[in-house]
Amino acid sequence: MESVRFNFPAPEIDQSVDELRKEVRAFLDEERRSGGFVPVTDCWCAGVDPAFSRKLGRQGWIGVTWPRQYGGRELSALHRYVITEELLVAGAPVHAHWIADRQSGPLILATGTEDMKRNILPRIAAGECFVALGLSEPESGSDLASVRTRAHRVEGGWEITGTKLWSSGAQHCQYMTVLARTGERDPNRRHEGLTQFLVPLDSPGVTVRGIRDMSGVEHFNESHFEKVFVPDDAVLGQVGEGWKQITSELALERSGPERFLSTFVALERALQQGAAAMTGHQAAVVGSIIARIRALRAMSLGVAALLGQGHSPEVEAALVKDLGTRLEQDIIERLREFWPVRMKQGYGDELQYLLSDSLLRQPSFTLRGGTNEVLKGIIARGMGLR
Numbered sequence: 001m002e003s004v005r006f007n008f009p010a011p012e013i014d015q016s017v018d019e020l021r022k023e024v025r026a027f028l029d030e031e032r033r034s035g036g037f038v039p040v041t042d043c044w045c046a047g048v049d050p051a052f053s054r055k056l057g058r059q060g061w062i063g064v065t066w067p068r069q070y071g072g073r074e075l076s077a078l079h080r081y082v083i084t085e086e087l088l089v090a091g092a093p094v095h096a097h098w099i100a101d102r103q104s105g106p107l108i109l110a111t112g113t114e115d116m117k118r119n120i121l122p123r124i125a126a127g128e129c130f131v132a133l134g135l136s137e138p139e140s141g142s143d144l145a146s147v148r149t150r151a152h153r154v155e156g157g158w159e160i161t162g163t164k165l166w167s168s169g170a171q172h173c174q175y176m177t178v179l180a181r182t183g184e185r186d187p188n189r190r191h192e193g194l195t196q197f198l199v200p201l202d203s204p205g206v207t208v209r210g211i212r213d214m215s216g217v218e219h220f221n222e223s224h225f226e227k228v229f230v231p232d233d234a235v236l237g238q239v240g241e242g243w244k245q246i247t248s249e250l251a252l253e254r255s256g257p258e259r260f261l262s263t264f265v266a267l268e269r270a271l272q273q274g275a276a277a278m279t280g281h282q283a284a285v286v287g288s289i290i291a292r293i294r295a296l297r298a299m300s301l302g303v304a305a306l307l308g309q310g311h312s313p314e315v316e317a318a319l320v321k322d323l324g325t326r327l328e329q330d331i332i333e334r335l336r337e338f339w340p341v342r343m344k345q346g347y348g349d350e351l352q353y354l355l356s357d358s359l360l361r362q363p364s365f366t367l368r369g370g371t372n373e374v375l376k377g378i379i380a381r382g383m384g385l386r
Helices: 016-033 050-059 078-089 095-111 115-117 121-125 244-253 264-277 280-308 314-338 349-366 372-382
Strands: 131-134 150-154 159-163 175-181 192-199 206-211 222-232
Touching: 016 050, 016 078, 050 095, 078 264, 078 280, 095 115, 095 121, 095 131, 095 175, 095 192, 095 244, 115 121, 131 222, 150 175, 159 175, 159 192, 175 244, 192 222, 192 244, 244 280, 244 314, 264 280, 264 314, 264 349, 280 314, 314 349, 314 372
Parallel strands: 131 175
Antiparallel strands: 150 159, 159 222, 175 192, 206 222
């Protein structure tokens, strides 16, 4: 068998990217000092603050790669990357706009109507419009080809019925991108007959029910659609092309720094608090974690470079997510060896708060965005092993 080469090209980072990083970092430092936000782990899923998203919109830091006519700044994927990285490292509350900026906005830009682009994208870029993902379902999970939500043609459009799970943040969103079956279900051609729709969540027949996780946060929802009507122009792309669109979106979803920096803020606080008193063993453990972060960052930047060149690096993105989410979990497990977690509400130590919060969230890291078992299958297929 021929050897398989993964492609993680090192991008060229110009001075404007570094200048933008300094600008974002200074803004976040000032926000922390002034009480603009309290750092949290897993901030891109748990940190919900629409007002903070609007602040970022006023800074011009959402949708930065989009055309100016749609509210963007026409910057590169690397400019967006450093904004993303700094927000994650700071533990800033960015969940409200995260999906729309990362995934739904680019989907609308690529497949939406001109009306969607002109009316929705500028609101997303301003931090005033949020979008949830309607992909996974009960009894489907990572197997998106098995979705049961159906869209039937009716006069003037479509009628959607079904239930979506893992629709994180839907209670704060104005829209959801819904993957539905529009063709006949064929067990031998499971990826065909799927279509994506942009559905306003205030439509009659939509019910969003919050599900509280064990950390006490309701960012995870069950969203039900009962004969929800959408017009023909709610279709994203072409009818029946949903699977092709989804595979491109997943490269955006799986490869970013949020897949290995969700618990970085806890690691940083641990080093600030205890670096001076570390033993040799502790220093070696922390050194190995930092080495893994550096390697994953290089891989993630490589995927960002490929996306900026118009490629769809699905296998490389799956590899980043598999390795990155396991690292996020490992960071907390290793830190617990040195700073035992005291699960007590109201405990005043910031590190203890970050560690205990991370401990409650870490089981989901290797599930969301596709389980690691599914990702390994994608990687194996890319290597020609299945």
